[in-house]
Amino acid sequence: xxxxxxxxxxxxxxxxxxxxxxxxxxxxxxxxxxxxxxxxxxxxxxxxxxxxxxxxxxxxxxxxxxxxxxxxxxxxxxxxxxxxxxxxxxxxxxxxxxxxxxxxxxxxxxxxxxxxxxxxxxxxxxxxxxxxxxxxxxxxxxxxxxxxxxxxxxxxxxxxxxxxxxxxxxxxxxxxxxxxxxxxxxxxxxxxxxxxxxxxxxxxxxxxxxxxxxxxxxxxxxxxxxxxxxxxxxxxxxxxxxxxxxxxxxxxxxxxxxxxxxxxxxxxxxxxxxxxxxxxxxxxxxxxxxxxxxxxxxxxxxxxxxxxxxxxxxxxxxxxxxxxxxxxxxxxxxxxxxxxxxxxxxxxxxxxxxxxxxxxxxxxxxxxxxxxxxxxxxxxxxxxxxxxxxxxxxxxxxxxxxxxxxxxxxxxxxxxxxxxxxxxxxxxxxxxxxxxxxxxxx
Numbered sequence: 204x205x206x207x208x209x210x211x212x213x214x215x216x217x218x219x220x221x222x223x224x225x226x227x228x229x230x231x232x233x234x235x236x237x238x239x240x241x242x243x244x245x246x247x248x249x250x251x252x253x254x255x256x257x258x259x260x261x262x263x264x265x266x267x268x269x270x271x272x273x274x275x276x277x278x279x280x281x282x283x284x285x286x287x288x289x290x291x292x293x294x295x296x297x298x299x300x301x302x303x304x305x306x307x308x309x310x311x312x313x314x315x316x317x318x319x320x321x322x323x324x325x326x327x328x329x330x331x332x333x334x335x336x337x338x339x340x341x342x343x344x345x346x347x348x349x350x351x352x353x354x355x356x357x358x359x360x361x362x363x364x365x366x367x368x369x370x371x372x373x374x375x376x377x378x379x380x381x382x383x384x385x386x387x388x389x390x391x392x393x394x395x396x397x398x399x400x401x402x403x404x405x406x407x408x409x410x411x412x413x414x415x416x417x418x419x420x421x422x423x424x425x426x427x428x429x430x431x432x433x434x435x436x437x438x439x440x441x442x443x444x445x446x447x448x449x450x451x452x453x454x455x456x457x458x459x460x461x462x463x464x465x466x467x468x469x470x471x472x473x474x475x476x477x478x479x480x481x482x483x484x485x486x487x488x489x490x491x492x493x494x495x496x497x498x499x500x501x502x503x504x505x506x507x508x509x510x511x512x513x514x515x516x517x518x519x520x521x522x523x524x525x526x527x528x529x530x531x532x533x534x535x536x537x538x539x540x541x542x543x544x545x546x547x548x549x550x551x552x553x554x555x556x557x558x559x560x561x562x563x564x565x566x567x568x569x570x571x572x573x574x575x576x577x578x579x580x581x582x583x584x585x586x587x588x589x590x591x592x593x594x595x596x597x598x599x600x601x602x603x604x605x606x607x608x609x610x611x612x613x614x615x616x617x618x619x620x621x622x623x624x625x626x627x628x629x630x631x632x633x634x635x636x637x638x639x640x641x642x643x644x645x
Contacts, residue, residue, distance in 0.1 A: 379528075467511065606634030
């Protein structure tokens with residue numbers, strides 16, 4: 204089996220990233236399926252130190268930061284994230300190097316017969332694309348001799364396929380409204396699903412949360428006798444300076460102070476760095492040999508694309524995967540903090556199940572013009588639908604058929620001192636990055 208055939212096989216399974224499940228329940232997300240698959244593979248999810256990360260925003264960035272710290276500390280570190288921007292390979296990596304096409308195809312072949320057997324029996328339903336990928340990640344980390352595995356949940360937490368792991372440390376990033384049709388329409392319900400990754404007696408690191416979410420997390424920690432470390436209280440941070448190349452800041456924790464730098468932009472990334480540092484300290488307590496130098500170097504070297512990523516400087520062209528109202532407001536605040544510009548033009552595309560109205564209201568106050576388009580993702584909202592939303596808000600709006608045409612139109616509309624922001628989903632950000640790379644727009 205080659206990579207193309209392997210990717211086609213995975214795409215042929217039930218994929219809730221393409222067609223969202225009607226409900227987040229055991230009928231659609233039965234952990235016994237993935238446990239059955241892992242049992243057939245000789246339980247590859249066990250035997251490695253594990254950090255498990257859930258939340259609404261910042262999961263991937265936090266996972267990438269912690270993975271980079273562990274790699275700099277000399278540990279062979281597996282990183283499992285989702286979704287991908289361009290290729291399935293992005294989801295599974297060791298020490299910052301994504302899995303090769305050959306190894307990816309080999310893993311699909313290794314799980315295929317077991318997936319087929321489980322699906323034929325269908326006792327607990329059929330294995331999904333994400334469940335198969337999760338099993339592949341565990342298998343790869345075992346086969347590659349990983350010391351650590353850093354796991355990002357796909358959606359929710361309680362019923363997420365990654366929740367079969369036994370983590371040494373659990374991290375909960377910022378929780379806000381997203382996937383409300385699946386996870387619930389209140390922060391109480393959403394936080395309950397995210398906090399489902401908390402395990403008895405394990406250290407829990409949490410970002411600052413709204414009271415409704417924090418109460419759920421604290422209650423779960425008390426119930427399971429898990430120690431809670433709360434960023435903003437047990438660890439604090441102060442931004443020192445920043446520019447388009449990165450930012451520096453100080454973190455103060457129970458262990459002392461750290462003066463650090465990251466190449467990622469935005470105050471929210473400093474918050475994510477704080478979570479990564481707290482997790483590194485928790486792992487130190489459990490015997491990991493991680494020094495200040497490892498933390499400093501790991502954060503300096505971290506890479507995480509499509510998050511306030513600059514593609515061009517005159518005019519500024521920035522892509523970001525913000526996809527709910529909260530993250531969009533954070534994005535606009537960061538844009539205004541880091542980038543000097545005369546006019547803001549937004550290229551916008553979103554999945555149809557997102558809070559499009561909420562994102563549009565945030566953008567309407569800043570953008571002089573919006574170009575709406577549909578991303579290449581199957582769940583992308585139709586451009587005319589998006590145009591109606593912005594039109595009702597009185598925003599000047601144009602429609603483009605795809606990312607390539609949207610980028611061409613945006614560049615034709617802007618002078619060198621303007622800023623083009625492509626946002627609304629990671630898939631739209633990826634489309635614009637690809638269009639920029641392929642279209643000679645530099």
